[in-house]
Amino acid sequence: MVLFTKESLETLRQRVDLADLLSSHIELKKTGAAYKALCPFHDEKTPSFTIQKGDSHYHCFGCGAHGDAIQFLMAHLKLSFHDAVETLAQRFHVHLERIEGDPEKKGPSKATIKEALDLAARFYHFMLLHSPEGHIVLNYLYQRGLDLNFIRHFQVGFAPASHGMLRRVLHGKFVKDEIMLEAGLISPSKDGQGYRDFFLDRITFPIRDASGAVIGFSARKYKEETFGGKYINTPETVLFKKSKVLFGLNYSRKRIAKERTAIIVEGQIDALRLIQEGFNITVAGQGTAFGEGHAKELMALGISLVYLALDSDEAGQQAAYKIGNIFQKDGIEVRVVRFPPKVDPDLFLRQYGPEAFQKLLGKSCDYMTFLVQFLSRSLNMDSPAGKNELLKTISQQIRSWDQPVMVHESLRKLAFLTQTPENMIGVGQDFIPNIHIKKTASIGLQTIEPDRIVETDFLRWLLLMGDSKEHFIDIAIRNLGPEDLQTNICRHIYSTYLSLHDQKLSKNLLDITIQSEDPEGQSFITELLQKKVNKDKAESLYIEAIQRILDRNWMEQREAIKRQIQSGSCSDDEAESLLKKFDELKRNQPKVKES
Numbered sequence: 210m211v212l213f214t215k216e217s218l219e220t221l222r223q224r225v226d227l228a229d230l231l232s233s234h235i236e237l238k239k240t241g242a243a244y245k246a247l248c249p250f251h252d253e254k255t256p257s258f259t260i261q262k263g264d265s266h267y268h269c270f271g272c273g274a275h276g277d278a279i280q281f282l283m284a285h286l287k288l289s290f291h292d293a294v295e296t297l298a299q300r301f302h303v304h305l306e307r308i309e310g311d312p313e314k315k316g317p318s319k320a321t322i323k324e325a326l327d328l329a330a331r332f333y334h335f336m337l338l339h340s341p342e343g344h345i346v347l348n349y350l351y352q353r354g355l356d357l358n359f360i361r362h363f364q365v366g367f368a369p370a371s372h373g374m375l376r377r378v379l380h381g382k383f384v385k386d387e388i389m390l391e392a393g394l395i396s397p398s399k400d401g402q403g404y405r406d407f408f409l410d411r412i413t414f415p416i417r418d419a420s421g422a423v424i425g426f427s428a429r430k431y432k433e434e435t436f437g438g439k440y441i442n443t444p445e446t447v448l449f450k451k452s453k454v455l456f457g458l459n460y461s462r463k464r465i466a467k468e469r470t471a472i473i474v475e476g477q478i479d480a481l482r483l484i485q486e487g488f489n490i491t492v493a494g495q496g497t498a499f500g501e502g503h504a505k506e507l508m509a510l511g512i513s514l515v516y517l518a519l520d521s522d523e524a525g526q527q528a529a530y531k532i533g534n535i536f537q538k539d540g541i542e543v544r545v546v547r548f549p550p551k552v553d554p555d556l557f558l559r560q561y562g563p564e565a566f567q568k569l570l571g572k573s574c575d576y577m578t579f580l581v582q583f584l585s586r587s588l589n590m591d592s593p594a595g596k597n598e599l600l601k602t603i604s605q606q607i608r609s610w611d612q613p614v615m616v617h618e619s620l621r622k623l624a625f626l627t628q629t630p631e632n633m634i635g636v637g638q639d640f641i642p643n644i645h646i647k648k649t650a651s652i653g654l655q656t657i658e659p660d661r662i663v664e665t666d667f668l669r670w671l672l673l674m675g676d677s678k679e680h681f682i683d684i685a686i687r688n689l690g691p692e693d694l695q696t697n698i699c700r701h702i703y704s705t706y707l708s709l710h711d712q713k714l715s716k717n718l719l720d721i722t723i724q725s726e727d728p729e730g731q732s733f734i735t736e737l738l739q740k741k742v743n744k745d746k747a748e749s750l751y752i753e754a755i756q757r758i759l760d761r762n763w764m765e766q767r768e769a770i771k772r773q774i775q776s777g778s779c780s781d782d783e784a785e786s787l788l789k790k791f792d793e794l795k796r797n798q799p800k801v802k803e804s
């Protein structure tokens with residue numbers, strides 16, 4: 210976890226201009242002392258999304274969406290708290306000082322590396338459009354049906370065949386070799402004497418993070434004799450993590466989160482073509498090497514349905530088998546799109562157009578049907594032995610999944626598809642879900658403390674909803690003081706929030722982070738925001754969280770009195786009055802005072 214100094218966060222807070230930030234994501238219109246826009250969080254025809262000039266919060270009168278710059282980036286681009294802070298720092302040119310002892314402090318900063326990568330992307334793009342060798346490549350791209358609009362929009366480029374050009378250009382812009390190395394643009398030459406360009410004589414596609422900054426490249430060869438695979442990617446760097454990076458996600462992230470649906474393809478060109486044709490819910494993994502890490506990135510956006518639009522060759526089908534399992538086992542529905550032989554998504558779109566592709570999605574088959582067909586290819590389905598083996602293989606695979614409902618439904622489907630009685634497959638019989646701890650990267654040990662869980666729940670509602678629902682704060686004050694919270698960090702955050710409220714200061718997330726006394730506050734806020742909130746039920750869940758804290762404290766008070774009586778250290782009179790107190794307490798279970 211990266212932590213930043215209070216001073217640098219304070220500078221950031223002063224620099225953030227909400228209207229300026231929002232204007233690059235939505236169309237803001239100035240009306241008097243306010244800005245108005247069509248709300249990005251709900252569908253509407255007349256604008257009800259507003260920012261008062263100079264205010265650090267936005268508000269929508271239509272759907273009640275409300276928040277500050279960080280909350281906007283988190284809600285709109287689905288960034289984490291830390292990524293949102295870093296994005297703001299970059300946008301408003303604030304250098305974030307890291308707290309001493311942070312291991313990531315060594316080496317050039319991420320912002321410096323991103324600048325080098327941005328320059329490289331522009332250099333490659335320029336070389337494609339304006340150099341003689343680039344023109345040969347340009348022709349190749351035209352033949353593949355990519356037009357100039359496409360090339361400009363996605364900043365497609367060309368890494369020239371001759372060594373050293375990129376380095377010379379970047380040196381001219383004062384980018385040092387050290388930074389180019391960290392960016393994965395060059396690598397030490399084999400004799401150890403100098404450097405060699407990482408990408409040579411290839412078409413380059415920039416890969417971007419959620420905020421649109423270039424973090425690496427995917428480079429495709431355009432002639433057979435070029436050394437190496439069809440695509441090579443930037444090596445592992447501080448920015449580019451091969452096991453997580455999804456190509457195209459920066460274009461598709463928003464709609465994937467909104468529609469909870471994604472299309473997965475193999476190739477970079479496939480992804481960009483689909484995105485350009487309006488299917489901006491598409492991503493490409495690293496070819497067919499799509500793994501758990503990539504799946505997690507999509508699951509973090511809350512997807513419930515995935516289309517696998519992989520090539521129809523054997524490698525593509527094997528990949529569909531493997532990738533499909535990764536999603537199904539987590540309860541996410543998988544559908545497999547089928548292309549005619551030797552046709553990939555790019556070719557299909559060029560030949561038949563987007564409407565036909567939409568129809569193809571509609572005709573896609575569910576994962577169980579795919580699985581039965583895929584695995585029965587090598588078995589003799591007319592013999593009982595063959596059928597038996599198929600059933601055994603598939604039902605074992607299904608039973609290894611995590612989601613009981615998915616397991617149950619899939620077993621039923623298997624019975625139906627293979628025309629086998631359900632009880633033979635054991636539908637509903639061994640309904641013992643696999644008991645194992647799910648590996649969730651972001652949950653630390655502290656989150657299994659029950660006190661901390663219930664107090665964090667309460668704070669989550671208050672911090673996220675308190676600004677738009679003023680009475681949330683009143684309810685909090687009426688029922689709980691900081692001393693009623695037992696976890697140190699929760700008490701800190703709560704009293705910080707209350708004192709900002711007392712002083713009538715804005716309570717945006719950055720302010721609370723800056724003011725919370727210990728540096729742990731930053732990581733706590735990240736943790737707090739990781740869980741999504743269901744705004745429709747905000748009120749009742751908020752009351753419930755407070756009630757749980759009251760109940761806990763009530764129980765503990767009783768326990769304390771009981772211990773005192775049982776300790777034998779008090780006189781009879783004392784014991785009697787304690788007993789009275791105990792009974793009275795027991796009769797009066799606290800109830801949340803709502804008004």
Ligand code: ZN
Pocket residue numbers: 248249250251258269270271272273274
């Ligand atoms: Zn709205």
